[in-house]
Amino acid sequence: MKTVVVIGALATAAVLTACGPDESPATRVSETPAAVTSTGASTTVAESPQASAFTATTVTMVGDYYRVDVPQVDGGTYVARFGFNRAIQDGVLQWIGHNSLPMDSVSSRDSQMVRIGTKVLSGHLIVTVYGDGAAHPNSFDLAQVTDIDTGKSITLSDLFTDLQQGLTTLSTQAEALVQQNPKATGYSKSLLTPVAEHFQTWVATPDGMRIYLGEIASHAAGNIDVTVPWSALDGVLKPGMRAVVSS
Template identity: 45%
Template sequence: MRKLAAALAVAAVMTAMMTACAAGVESGAAAVPPAGAPTAPGGYSATTVRLTGPGYEVDVPQVAGGAEAARNEYNAVMRALAQKWIDQVDGTTTLSPGAGQVTYLGTRAISGLFVVSVYGEGAAHPNNAYGTHVIDARTGREITLRDLFIDVRQGLSVLADQAAVEVPRTRAGDQYSKSGIEATEYNYRLWLATPGGMEIHFGEISSHAAGDIVITVPWSKLDSVLNPGLRDIVSG
């Protein structure tokens, strides 16, 4: 199964590369990190690929170095997130690089945030769309909410309680959609593993002027609901 998963990941990378090259131009290949880019434990470096074509210009977080299976899996998924939006460009929608894209390189986990600015014809303003992906840096295995928590419902309940404390401290203040932080997998699907805690991207759950709301829940607040051993992976 691991060999099959690795083969599928490589195939996905090749498919994404062929699609991008057929539709537009690729620059800043992830195989070569920028000069002076820091190397994380495990030999990884963060870099970016820019995909351009008619109606779109998209930056895709990538990694170089490290374990081949993990690198291929991460890069393929991040490219697939970009391709999903590129496929929707139809003459009435344009894409441009979104601000805030990041790759967190931990000692045992890699997390990536993909951001694209989407502008539809006739819209008052563009909106950001997001995608996240978290993997075990040693194996390339994805870490999901169901992997993270002993009981996902209990874990989401704790996250919702923490969000009720943290969101009012953001630009949203008390003026935000309470349904946007309810204990559902959908509301907490856009998360990243960072040394400081679980970074959660809610998007626009308040006014457009308040922007996209982001909080970080310290791992210490989640200790009681995390699967044994997971904190060591995601917090490193």
Template identity: 30%
Template sequence: MTRIRSMVAAVAVTAALAGCSTSGTATPASAPTTTEVTVTTERNQPTSTTPTTTSSAAEPYVVGSTRVTGSTVRATYDVAIPQLSGGNPAVTAEFNESMRAALQDQIDNDYGNDFALSDGYSTGETHVGRRVISAEQITGWIAVPPGAHGNSLIATVTIDADTAQPISLGDAFTDLDAGLARLSDRAAAILPTTRAGESFERSGIEPTVANFANWTASPEGMKIHFGDYQVGSYSIGLVTITVPWTDLSDVLAPGMQAVLSS
């Protein structure tokens, strides 16, 4: 199975790296090597050796993590990524492979520097619904040798638990341009209530796939995850907003709201 498809169709990766040149030629990376597997709860806290589901809604899936370590010519990495066990084997396999592909995309990217990837400065969320599995992965990036400070990389994966297929923005909306325009409009209304404030960076919410690529599903609405510098200065950190499904119902593809809000 080609995991690059997941990057284009469903796995969104955004890197906002201040002061880093993007010129140069990327060096092929070796595949990540799993060195440790730890089953955890949805909050990524260690549990006993007996698998425990995260909630009644999450059964029979168990949210855990796998630590992936290794190095390439340009990068070293030691990152814990979300993984599933139990449930529909096809869904579990698609989710797990997509999360690995998301990390591999970060490893393979040419940031213009040698770099190291580690666990993020904050923890992403994993949502297990009746019909959807959706996760945010936050990875810490730092140049080697270190610069002024590190940055956060965001990757998201959303899997249809009915079909075991990734869900992209193009899948979510009947008309992608109309969907992006609605997300941009709602972000403009919501961001002033966040750390970004009234003076948020408007270029970060222009109706493009790149600006809204990092999204996850929740019962309340579509969560949009903005990376470092996307909607404001580095000091505000990462910003997440939730656009209620009621604000998107007329632009979502038929039946998609029932899946994504489960």
């Protein structure tokens, strides 16, 4: 089962000291430019031509019992860089603080994604934890979307004029897309009902809202994601929001 963390403006005091991304915290032991793909922790980056002021980086957060590579950005404006980087770091810290993981006996594999638009930054992180003797690994799934102008997180409530109408549209669109995915045969309809919990892990792409639904079918099928076109959400998006999230 996946663990989903809602990313927001957090001030977390957990296992690791939470410092700002532009300080020199103990959390940051290495920082390297993200490539399109890299060995080990896989990082992908998609960038619009106008957004060259930002670059994608990977920062390793370490403590006594864990080591997690997280997607970050460098350059650009301070408010956007700080808002995006801090939200992801705080999300990881919240997960660590809420889970007593036997990290001395597990290994983790990270998958990362960063997208840099002209008005929005998006990041996604999956940490897969393999425990000794466990039949299946557990995974932690985190996504962050930041408005470049304000540095604030864009939430589901920020997207839609009416949250419940937006969730209803997402539910209908997502289920139609899941039905087209042969990997999702036997998916659980109860995990696609119009409640925020089911759709809160998402990133903004030019084509649409990419939603990470998790293991809605079976563990063997893995994590399922769908991309709902922005055109399918035009009727429920707040005025001007499509121009931001599709940039």
